[in-house]
Amino acid sequence: DAGVIQSPRHEVTEMGQEVTLRCKPISGHNSLFWYRQTMMRGLELLIYFNNNVPIDDSGMPEDRFSAKMPNASFSTLKIQPSEPRDSAVYFCASSLYGAGEGKLFFGSGTQLSVL
């Protein structure tokens, strides 16, 4: 299995632009997570999908952030408009049967820089 695939690996954009991050989870996994990693706040859960349905989006910072999972093999995280404080590494992770046993498989992340 190729693992969790995220694209792009790096994204540099200007403030006010729309940014779309993409994730392909491991085939057969029914849970998908988006995390954000910063030096100040560490790893934060943004949103959790189970069977393509958003279960918990309480970590989404504000309305500028949105996430979708149109099918079991694809998810997007969109930021519109982007701001410099959104600069971070964004990770997608997938798992079988939620994260109750902690076995999340992480992608390599998208390094986002908003200038």
Added chain:
Amino acid sequence: AQSVTQLDSQVPVFEEAPVELRCNYSSSVSVYLFWYVQYPNQGLQLLLKYLSGSTLVKGINGFEAEFNKSQTSFHLRKPSVHISDTAEYFCAVSDSGGSNYKLTFGKGTLLTVNP
């Protein structure tokens, strides 16, 4: 709500020396505990986990951790480290009940193994 404190942000050690990375947590409910490792430019990988049973858990690459409920700790140990163990290590906690999908991560400990 849970929280995780990793007491050391950086731990430098020499090759073949023992190492202990410290983790304390707080929670009002029963928990599951995890250690993840992040190699440079990669996503996180599960190293080991405690769900129940024996308080000493063994993981990959010769690492082990001990759950101490009275001290609310879950320290990670390895008796002899290798250069290849250089990475960032994250302790994480989730509650063992209905919202166990939500992993709360510590800020991480950067382990640097020097020759």
